[in-house]
Amino acid sequence: MPDLQIAYEKYGEDIAFIGIQQMGADSEKAGIEFIRELGLTYPIMADFGSKVQSNYEIFSFPTTVFLKKDHSIARVWTGIIDEQQLNQQLDAILGS
Numbered sequence: 001m002p003d004l005q006i007a008y009e010k011y012g013e014d015i016a017f018i019g020i021q022q023m024g025a026d027s028e029k030a031g032i033e034f035i036r037e038l039g040l041t042y043p044i045m046a047d048f049g050s051k052v053q054s055n056y057e058i059f060s061f062p063t064t065v066f067l068k069k070d071h072s073i074a075r076v077w078t079g080i081i082d083e084q085q086l087n088q089q090l091d092a093i094l095g096s
Helices: 002-011 028-038 048-055 083-095
Strands: 019-022 044-047 063-067 073-078
Touching (some): 002 083, 019 028
């Protein structure tokens, strides 16, 4: 998540970032505390009812879903994504 914060600071003018907290293992309160501890400033929301998880067919965590402007899926990254990998994905999307 710190790498996502770095990418948000770099690309935030060009790309919208939204973090999704999967509910079940954590409470909303625990998620808010975790966000504060990490100093994350990009928008993060709780996925009550697992609607986001279901709509985007996310079965493994963490998963990063890259969406086009029309909200269709451009790319999906399953597993931890580091700063370099994230930059490569975002540069490819912005270049297309």
